[in-house]
Amino acid sequence: MEMNIALLPGDGIGPEVIAQAVKVVKAVGKKFGHTIHFEEAPVGAAAIDLTGDPYPDNTHDVCLRADAVLFGAIGDPKYDNDPKAKVRPEQGLLRMRQKLGLFANVRPTFTFPSLIHKSPLKLERVEGVDFVFFRELTGGIYFGEPRGRNEQGTKAFDTNVYSKEEITRLARMGFEAAQKRRKLLTCVDKANVLATSRLWRETVQELAPEYPDVKVEYEFVDAVAMRLIQWPKAYDVLITENLFGDILTDEASVISGSMGLMPSASLGTDIKLFEPIHGSYPQAAGKDIANPLATVLSAAMMFDYAFGLKEEAQAITDVVNKSLAEGVVTEDIAEGGKAFKTSEVGDWLAENL
Amino acid sequence: MEMNIALLPGDGIGPEVIAQAVKVVKAVGKKFGHTIHFEEAPVGAAAIDLTGDPYPDNTHDVCLRADAVLFGAIGDPKYDNDPKAKVRPEQGLLRMRQKLGLFANVRPTFTFPSLIHKSPLKLERVEGVDFVFFRELTGGIYFGEPRGRNEQGTKAFDTNVYSKEEITRLARMGFEAAQKRRKLLTCVDKANVLATSRLWRETVQELAPEYPDVKVEYEFVDAVAMRLIQWPKAYDVLITENLFGDILTDEASVISGSMGLMPSASLGTDIKLFEPIHGSYPQAAGKDIANPLATVLSAAMMFDYAFGLKEEAQAITDVVNKSLAEGVVTEDIAEGGKAFKTSEVGDWLAENL
Ligand SMILES: CC(C)[C@H](C(=O)O)[C@@H](O)C(=O)O
Ligand SMILES: CC(C)[C@H](C(=O)O)[C@@H](O)C(=O)O
Numbered sequence: 198m199e200m201n202i203a204l205l206p207g208d209g210i211g212p213e214v215i216a217q218a219v220k221v222v223k224a225v226g227k228k229f230g231h232t233i234h235f236e237e238a239p240v241g242a243a244a245i246d247l248t249g250d251p252y253p254d255n256t257h258d259v260c261l262r263a264d265a266v267l268f269g270a271i272g273d274p275k276y277d278n279d280p281k282a283k284v285r286p287e288q289g290l291l292r293m294r295q296k297l298g299l300f301a302n303v304r305p306t307f308t309f310p311s312l313i314h315k316s317p318l319k320l321e322r323v324e325g326v327d328f329v330f331f332r333e334l335t336g337g338i339y340f341g342e343p344r345g346r347n348e349q350g351t352k353a354f355d356t357n358v359y360s361k362e363e364i365t366r367l368a369r370m371g372f373e374a375a376q377k378r379r380k381l382l383t384c385v386d387k388a389n390v391l392a393t394s395r396l397w398r399e400t401v402q403e404l405a406p407e408y409p410d411v412k413v414e415y416e417f418v419d420a421v422a423m424r425l426i427q428w429p430k431a432y433d434v435l436i437t438e439n440l441f442g443d444i445l446t447d448e449a450s451v452i453s454g455s456m457g458l459m460p461s462a463s464l465g466t467d468i469k470l471f472e473p474i475h476g477s478y479p480q481a482a483g484k485d486i487a488n489p490l491a492t493v494l495s496a497a498m499m500f501d502y503a504f505g506l507k508e509e510a511q512a513i514t515d516v517v518n519k520s521l522a523e524g525v526v527t528e529d530i531a532e533g534g535k536a537f538k539t540s541e542v543g544d545w546l547a548e549n550l
Numbered sequence: 551m552e553m554n555i556a557l558l559p560g561d562g563i564g565p566e567v568i569a570q571a572v573k574v575v576k577a578v579g580k581k582f583g584h585t586i587h588f589e590e591a592p593v594g595a596a597a598i599d600l601t602g603d604p605y606p607d608n609t610h611d612v613c614l615r616a617d618a619v620l621f622g623a624i625g626d627p628k629y630d631n632d633p634k635a636k637v638r639p640e641q642g643l644l645r646m647r648q649k650l651g652l653f654a655n656v657r658p659t660f661t662f663p664s665l666i667h668k669s670p671l672k673l674e675r676v677e678g679v680d681f682v683f684f685r686e687l688t689g690g691i692y693f694g695e696p697r698g699r700n701e702q703g704t705k706a707f708d709t710n711v712y713s714k715e716e717i718t719r720l721a722r723m724g725f726e727a728a729q730k731r732r733k734l735l736t737c738v739d740k741a742n743v744l745a746t747s748r749l750w751r752e753t754v755q756e757l758a759p760e761y762p763d764v765k766v767e768y769e770f771v772d773a774v775a776m777r778l779i780q781w782p783k784a785y786d787v788l789i790t791e792n793l794f795g796d797i798l799t800d801e802a803s804v805i806s807g808s809m810g811l812m813p814s815a816s817l818g819t820d821i822k823l824f825e826p827i828h829g830s831y832p833q834a835a836g837k838d839i840a841n842p843l844a845t846v847l848s849a850a851m852m853f854d855y856a857f858g859l860k861e862e863a864q865a866i867t868d869v870v871n872k873s874l875a876e877g878v879v880t881e882d883i884a885e886g887g888k889a890f891k892t893s894e895v896g897d898w899l900a901e902n903l
Binding site for chain 1: 638640644670671672675691692694697698699704705706707708709710711712713714715740742743744745746748749771772773775776779780793794796797798800801803804805809
């Protein structure tokens with residue numbers, strides 16, 4: 198197969214972890230006989246520094262002509278804590294999601310036997326955890342209008358808005374995923390307070406009869422925030438709106454003890470983007486110490502979700518597991534054993550694939 | 551002292567747990583020589599059944615003429631999962647908060663040595679946890695207008711809105727609490743996305759110089775959702791808006807392992823209300839098995855926050871600790887030991903105060 202992959206390294210450790218994923222993707226191409234073209238483009242603070250825009254038109258064009266996008270991370274401390282900053286790296290991320298139509302953010306949570314002891318939760322609570330969030334990513338309060346301030350600047354407002362279509366296309370993805378998994382779908386909302394949540398619940402209730410093999414549960418976002426910690430094994434597929442998804446997927450990411458390894462996919466009708474869930478870790482940037490495994494596993498998701506190549510995806514997952522088993526890991530998970538550099542882990546994965 | 555206390559038992563187990571708190575409050579009155587008058591009024595589903603309104607005017611009047619309000623819980627399954635229901639018990643709760651001006655919800659999280667093993671978190675993560683949330687309770691997306699549907703019903707919207715005044719009065723409470731505690735204030739927002747959050751951050755930044763002894767940190771809501779599980783001991787006082795507070799205080803409530811014991815206060819300029827953080831547990835209602843300790847500890851908060859009577863508050867806390875030490879507890883925490891009835895625990899507390 199011939200594939201065009203856009204590389205958006207972004208900020209902080211982004212370039213370093215993307216570089217390792219590229220090594221692994223190239224090794225997959227060699228092993229399975231695929232021709233893979235890469236095209237790189239700036240995004241985030243890196244793009245602001247270059248062009249003044251966190252998501253330049255040229256970067257958008259690079260994504261549009263690619264078959265899949267591999268994304269690193271965005272964010273730079275020089276733009277934080279300045280509520281009056283005019284351009285922020287995150288705006289680039291949001292604009293990218295919207296312009297590429299990436300309406301579904303898929304975030305699996307699962308455990309690695311060799312890392313589960315790092316979970317803040319007790320072993321019996323977290324062992325065997327395996328659920329996946331479908332977070333709506335291009336709607337809700339992230340994009341709703343009007344938003345801003347009154348004239349005097351003493352009052353601020355944001356608008357949360359959802360249409361039935363937006364809810365339906367996200368919910369269908371969740372239903373379909375549930376059909377292939379343990380057949381439980383949890384709709385997470387705040388229907389006891391929000392009009393948008395009531396439309397979510399109503400829409401999901403209307404769709405449910407089309408998926409008679411899927412059991413649907415409705416839970417309030419505050420209850421899920423509790424139960425994710427108490428009984429994370431109870432969940433299979435969860436669907437939710439943009440803001441609730443932001444909070445809950447991050448909460449979910451730490452329970453497995455392997456936050457640094459969790460991949461994600463952001464899916465649109467045409468374009469699919471893959472990225473580690475961790476941030477840009479500015480403190481670690483340039484030190485060759487960042488853990489590249491989440492980005493490498495995001496590349497595995499790419500072969501599966503974007504190209505339907507399950508064997509290639511599995512080969513990556515296998516070599517990641519091998520690196521964990523043999524202790525070829527970065528300092529964040531080395532635990533007294535030898536800590537390998539980011540680039541060394543990437544080299545090892547590519548060689549051992 | 552002479553005190554008028556409004557009792558709003560509400561739904562589910564509300565009446566049973568309030569009845570135990572009343573026994574304890576009466577015992578305090580006897581011991582310390584206070585004359586305490588109680589006036590009871592319906593709220594929630596109970597009030598809908600009686601009057602069609604979840605927060606009837608008469609209940610409001612009872613609260614207005616009281617010095618403090620003791621509240622049970624609200625919510626009934628017959629109103630859940632019906633997105634089209636016209637009246638919902640929760641509307642009563644929200645209207646009550648707004649009409650009484652209860653703008654600050656104070657939710658402490660701490661541990662009980664005898665219950666800490668019930669925490670889903672590992673002991674070393676949770677031992678010694680001691681923080682308190684100040685959640686804004688009468689603003690934000692809970693009340694903002696416009697909210698509702700478009701004409702065809704295919705689109706729904708909610709409005710998040712905050713004024714500088716609303717943020718200021720809540721933030722000042724947080725600063726003052728931090729001054730009396732470990733002098734760390736965390737402002738929780740989503741300033742990288744929301745206009746309202748940027749006003750929160752800006753307002754807190756402007757207030758900070760007035761409290762030079764308090765260290766202020768700014769964290770995104772998604773990061774806090776993670777760190778509450780990973781490093782809960784890092785927090786002291788947290789301030790946040792209504793919706794974030796709803797999610798995060800519930801998340802916080804389960805980490806101590808003693809969710810069933812956590813009290814709360816909702817403070818306004820004139821009126822102060824006290825309630826357990828747990829819900830109405832309809833499954834347990836009428837069985838005399840509900841744990842009354844959170845409501846009893848809410849009564850302790852009442853003596854402290856509403857009447858400035860710290861000795862009385864301490865006497866309640868002491869007798870609760872004694873009941874835990876001696877195993878006079880309900881089935882949810884009895885663990886193989888004898889399980890006492892709700893009413894038996896209340897009697898024991900009143901007798902042993
Ligand atoms: C950086 C921020 C705008 C973003 C979000 O809130 O969506 C991030 O937290 C995420 O979840 O990808
Ligand atoms: C019942 C509901 C409206 C309420 C809220 O969201 O405020 C509850 O979750 C709470 O936190 O007291």
